Amino acid sequence: DTAVSQTPKYLVTQMGNDKSIKCEQNLGHDTMYWYKQDSKKFLKIMFSYNNKELIINETVPNRFSPKSPDKAHLNLHINSLELGDSAVYFCASSPRVNLAGGSNEQFFGPGTRLTVL
């Protein structure tokens, strides 16, 4: 009965490879996110989608490409993996975009620990 799920939980791969991480939420939320958490626990947003539309695209190398086939899914594809991509990647979702500048509680997935060798 997981609210936000991610696969895989662990990903170990060689430099230069291409990999994907999948995320699904069954909460009926409109907005989904990808975050990167580095070894110092710093949590930084990468992308956000609202109803399949990209609304936040932070300064992220274009090797990272998010895809939202429907509002319940947000996948992350990474090309030409580099050592610096090693981190924990969290998917999250929230009920709606609040255009008035407020915010809503975000529900995080369990994370995908990516190790690039």
Next chain:
Amino acid sequence: GQQVMQIPQYQHVQEGEDFTTYCNSSTTLSNIQWYKQRPGGHPVFLIQLVKSGEVKKQKRLTFQFGEAKKNSSLHITATQTTDVGTYFCAGPQYGNKLVFGAGTILRVKS
């Protein structure tokens, strides 16, 4: 751009001692959220503060939002080993974008 600073970075306390983490924003916030991440886990929403000077309590946790809505604190009374983890504050920037503080890692010695 907006920055959210959080101190201290680490705190080791003896079980039963109190703990406080502080959050400061470079801009006025419409609201502030707090999250807890257990070791090996994912961030979990604790609370949102909206009003200037607001104080909210959850059992042994007390959350405050400053009068100017630029700072916030989380205080834990009489820490327990179950309190270990990283505590994050987060402020909205636009839309539903949250800017997270760097987090405070709490370790509790029993």
